[in-house]
Amino acid sequence: MIPSPGRLFRTTAFKLALVYLVVFSGLTLFLIAYISRSTTDLLTRQLESSIATEISSLVEQYRRGGIRQVVGSVEIRSRRPSASLYLVADFSGRTIVGNVADLPLAVLNLPDGKPVQVSYQRLDGDVAREFQALVRVFALPGGFRLLVGRDVGERTEFEDVIAESIQFVILVMVVMGLVTWVFVSRSVLGRVEDMAETSRRIISGDLGRRLQVTGSGDEFDNLATSLNHMLERIEALMTGLKEVSDDIAHDLKTPLTRLRNRLETALRDSRGEAGYREAIGASIEDADELIHLFDALLRIARVEAGSSGDELKPLDAAAIAADVAELYEPVVEDAGGTLTARVDGPLPIAGNRALISQALTNLLDNAIKYALPPEEGAPALSGTVAPALAGTVELRAKRVGEEVHLTVVDHGPGIPLADHERVTQRFVRLERSRTLPGSGLGLSLVSAVARLHGGRLALADAGPGLAATLVLPVRLETGGAEENHGTDVH
Amino acid sequence: MLRRRLRTRHGAGRRAMRGPPAKWSPNPVDGVRLMTMRVLIIEDDKEAASYLTRALDEAGHASDHAADGDAGQQLAEAGGYDVLVVDRMLPKRDGLSIVEDLRQKNDRTPVLILSALGQVDDRVAGLRAGGDDYLTKPYAFSELLARIEALARRNRPGDVDTSYRVGDLTLDRLNQKVTRGGTDIPLQPREFRLLEYMMRNAGQVVTRTMLLEHVWDYHFDPQTNVIDVHVSRLRSKIDKGFERPLLHTIRGAGYMIRDTVPG
Numbered sequence: 001m002i003p004s005p006g007r008l009f010r011t012t013a014f015k016l017a018l019v020y021l022v023v024f025s026g027l028t029l030f031l032i033a034y035i036s037r038s039t040t041d042l043l044t045r046q047l048e049s050s051i052a053t054e055i056s057s058l059v060e061q062y063r064r065g066g067i068r069q070v071v072g073s074v075e076i077r078s079r080r081p082s083a084s085l086y087l088v089a090d091f092s093g094r095t096i097v098g099n100v101a102d103l104p105l106a107v108l109n110l111p112d113g114k115p116v117q118v119s120y121q122r123l124d125g126d127v128a129r130e131f132q133a134l135v136r137v138f139a140l141p142g143g144f145r146l147l148v149g150r151d152v153g154e155r156t157e158f159e160d161v162i163a164e165s166i167q168f169v170i171l172v173m174v175v176m177g178l179v180t181w182v183f184v185s186r187s188v189l190g191r192v193e194d195m196a197e198t199s200r201r202i203i204s205g206d207l208g209r210r211l212q213v214t215g216s217g218d219e220f221d222n223l224a225t226s227l228n229h230m231l232e233r234i235e236a237l238m239t240g241l242k243e244v245s246d247d248i249a250h251d252l253k254t255p256l257t258r259l260r261n262r263l264e265t266a267l268r269d270s271r272g273e274a275g276y277r278e279a280i281g282a283s284i285e286d287a288d289e290l291i292h293l294f295d296a297l298l299r300i301a302r303v304e305a306g307s308s309g310d311e312l313k314p315l316d317a318a319a320i321a322a323d324v325a326e327l328y329e330p331v332v333e334d335a336g337g338t339l340t341a342r343v344d345g346p347l348p349i350a351g352n353r354a355l356i357s358q359a360l361t362n363l364l365d366n367a368i369k370y371a372l373p374p375e376e377g378a379p380a381l382s383g384t385v386a387p388a389l390a391g392t393v394e395l396r397a398k399r400v401g402e403e404v405h406l407t408v409v410d411h412g413p414g415i416p417l418a419d420h421e422r423v424t425q426r427f428v429r430l431e432r433s434r435t436l437p438g439s440g441l442g443l444s445l446v447s448a449v450a451r452l453h454g455g456r457l458a459l460a461d462a463g464p465g466l467a468a469t470l471v472l473p474v475r476l477e478t479g480g481a482e483e484n485h486g487t488d489v490h
Numbered sequence: 491m492l493r494r495r496l497r498t499r500h501g502a503g504r505r506a507m508r509g510p511p512a513k514w515s516p517n518p519v520d521g522v523r524l525m526t527m528r529v530l531i532i533e534d535d536k537e538a539a540s541y542l543t544r545a546l547d548e549a550g551h552a553s554d555h556a557a558d559g560d561a562g563q564q565l566a567e568a569g570g571y572d573v574l575v576v577d578r579m580l581p582k583r584d585g586l587s588i589v590e591d592l593r594q595k596n597d598r599t600p601v602l603i604l605s606a607l608g609q610v611d612d613r614v615a616g617l618r619a620g621g622d623d624y625l626t627k628p629y630a631f632s633e634l635l636a637r638i639e640a641l642a643r644r645n646r647p648g649d650v651d652t653s654y655r656v657g658d659l660t661l662d663r664l665n666q667k668v669t670r671g672g673t674d675i676p677l678q679p680r681e682f683r684l685l686e687y688m689m690r691n692a693g694q695v696v697t698r699t700m701l702l703e704h705v706w707d708y709h710f711d712p713q714t715n716v717i718d719v720h721v722s723r724l725r726s727k728i729d730k731g732f733e734r735p736l737l738h739t740i741r742g743a744g745y746m747i748r749d750t751v752p753g
Contacts, residue, residue, distance in 0.1 A: 330720060358712075
C-alpha cells in the first residue's frame with residue numbers, strides 16, 4: 001500500500017531512495033569524469049607525439065634537401081587519406097604548400113614548440129567545413145614556417161560518447177531509484193503500516209490482536225515477536241487486574257456485609273455499654289481481617305505483576321530456609337508437632353528474601369493449620385488445646401539439578417490430586433477447610449512468588465499428607481561469589 | 491492541652507508554645523515511664539490527625555498538627571520535637587522530601603513515616619530518605635504509640651550501653667551473657683537478640699511486628715502467632731522460678747519488660 005502523494009515525500013522510503021540516488025549519481029559522475037579526463041589526456045598526448053614525429057621527419061628532409069624537398073614531401077603526404085594538416089609558409093606568411101584551406105594567420109606567428117588547438121576550414125567534397133585541430137608551428141631556417149596539425153575529431157567523438165553515456169547512466173540511476181523507492185515502500189513501509197494499523201486496533205480495545213509474523217526471520221519479524229510478547233504480558237496483567245477486582249467484589253463484600261450487620265445490630269439492640277463494647281471489639285476484629293485480606297490481595301497482585309519493586313538479588317536459599325525453620329520450630333512444637341529442617345546448602349538463587357520467606361511461612365502456616373496426626377492419637381500432644389497437629393512437619397531445602405527445591409512436607413490429610421491446580425487460585429478454599437480461619441490466599445501468594453522468580457509451586461502427595469515445593473532456578477555463578485542474606489533495610 | 495503546662499526552653503522566642511523535648515529518666519531501665527514526648531504530626535487527613543492528637547494526649551504526650559507539607563516543614567524546622575510522624579503523601583510538599591530536607595540540615599529528630607503504600611520497596615524508599623521507621627496505614631494506635639516511643643527513646647544519648655539491667659535481670663552485650671539474681675541464664679542466639687531488643691526498650695511496649703522486624707528482619711505478618719511462642723519461651727527462661735515476673739504481656743498491644751506490675 002502506497003501512501004497518499006502528500007505523505008509520499010515524507011516517507012522514509014522516499015528519503016532513502018533520494019539519498020541513494022544522489023550519492024550513486026555523484027559517484028558515477030565522478031568515475032566517468034575521471035575516466036574521460038584521463039582518456040582525453042592520453043589521446044592528446046598521442047596527437048602531440050605524432051605531430052612531433054612528423055615535424056622532426058620534415059626537419060630532417062629540410063636538412064637534406066632544403067625547402068624544396070620539404071615542399072615535395074608535404075605535397076605527397078597531403079594527398080594521403082586521413083592526412084595530417086600541413087602548411088609551409090614563407091617569411092611573409094604566404095602559403096607555399098599545404099592542405100589547409102583557411103587558417104588564422106596569427107597561428108603562424110605562435111611561438112615555436114607548443115601545440116595549440118585551432119579551428120580551420122577544410123574542403124570536404126565541395127563544401128568548406130569547420131574542423132578542430134591540434135597544430136604545432138616550427139620555424140625553419142630562412143624564415144620558412146612549417147605547420148603540422150592533426151584533426152582532433154577522434155577525441156571529440158570520444159567526448160561525445162562520454163557525454164551520451166553520462167546522460168544514459170543518470171537516466172538509469174533515476175529509474176533504479178524509483179524502483180528502489182517503490183520496492184522499499186511496498187515491502188518495508190507496507191509492513192510498518194501494517195504494524196501501525198494493528199497497534200491502532202489494539203489501542204481501540206482489541207487486546208487479543210497480535211502483530212503478523214511472516215516467518216522470514218527478518219528484523220521486522222524480530223520486532224513483531226518482541227512486541228507480541230509484550231502484548232501477551234500486558235494482556236496477562238490486564239486479566240490479573242480484572243481478576244483481582246472481581247475477587248475484591250466477590251470476597252471482600254462478604255466480610256464487609258458482616259461488619260455492617262454487626263454494627264447495625266448493635267445500634268438496634270441497646271444492650272448497654274458492655275454490649276456496645278463487645279460489638280465494637282468484634283467490629284475492629286472484622287476490620288483487621290479485612291485489612292489483612294486486602295494487603296494479601298495487593299501483595300499477590302504486585303508480585304504477579306512482577307513489580308514488587310525489589311530486583312532479584314543474589315541470595316542463599318539455604319540461609320532463608322534455615323531462618324524460617326528457626327522461626328517456626330518452636331511454633332510447630334507448641335502446636336504439638338515437630339519441625340525437622342533438612343537444609344543442604346549453599347543454594348545460590350536470585351531472589352527476594354522477604355517474598356521467599358513469606359512464601360515459606362505461608363506453607364508452614366498451612367502445614368500447622370491443616371496437618372493432622374497420620375494415625376489417631378499417635379504422637380503425644382503436649383497438652384495444648386491448639387488444633388490437633390501432625391506429628392512431623394519437614395522443611396527441606398536442596399538442589400536438584402539446575403533447581404532449588406524448598407519443600408514443606410506435612411502428614412495431614414493432604415490435598416486431593418484433582419484439586420492441586422485449583423488451590424493456588426485466589427480465594428479457593430476446599431470444603432473441609434471452610435471452618436478454619438484463613439483467606440484462601442496463602443497458596444496463591446506462594447505460586448505468585450514462584451512465578452516471579454521464574455520457578456513454580458509443585459504440590460505432591462506425601463502419602464499421607466502434602467509436599468508443597470517452591471521450585472526456584474539456581475543462580476548461575478557470574479563471577480561475584482558474594483552472598484547477600486538480607487534485602488531489607490533495618 | 492498538655493503542652494500548655496510545659497515551659498519553653500528550646501526554641502524560645504521563636505515559638506512561644508514550644509516545650510522542651512522530653513526529659514528522660516537518668517536511669518532508663520528502671521521500668522517506669524517518666525517521659526512526655528512532643529510529637530509533630532504532619533498529616534493531611536483531618537480526621538486521622540485529630541484521632542492521633544487525642545490518642546497521644548490520652549497517652550500523656552503533647553502533639554502539634556500540620557495539615558500540609560509546607561506547614562509541616564516550618565514546624566519541623568523550628569525544632570523542639572521528640573518525634574515527627576510524617577504522612578507520605580501530603581498537599582504542597584511530599585512527606586519524603588521534608589524528611590530529606592531535615593536530614594540535609596543535620597536535624598536528626600526521629601521520623602516515623604506513615605503511608606498507605608506498604609510494599610518492601612516503598613519502605614526502603616522511606617528509610618533511605620532518612621526516615622527511622624515506617625508504618626503502613628491502616629495501623630493500630632497501640633502499634634504507632636509503641637513505635638514512636640521506641641524512636642524517641644532511641645534518640646536519647648547513651649543508647650550504646652554495653653549492658654542492660656531490669657530489676658535483677660542483666661544482659662551483657664559484650665559477653666552475650668544473661669544473668670538473673672546472679673544465676674546464668676543460657677539463651678539461644680535469637681532469644682538473646684529478642685531479650686536484647688526488649689531490654690533496650692525496657693518500660694516501653696514493643697509490638698509483635700516490631701519484634702519481627704528488628705529481631706528477625708521480616709516485614710510481613712505470618713498468620714500464626716509465631717512471636718507469642720518465642721516470647722513465651724523466653725519468658726519461661728527468664729521469669730520461671732522467680733518471684734517477680736519481668737516480661738509482661740500488654741493486652742492488645744504487645745510486650746513490655748519492666749520491674750513493676752504494668753498499670
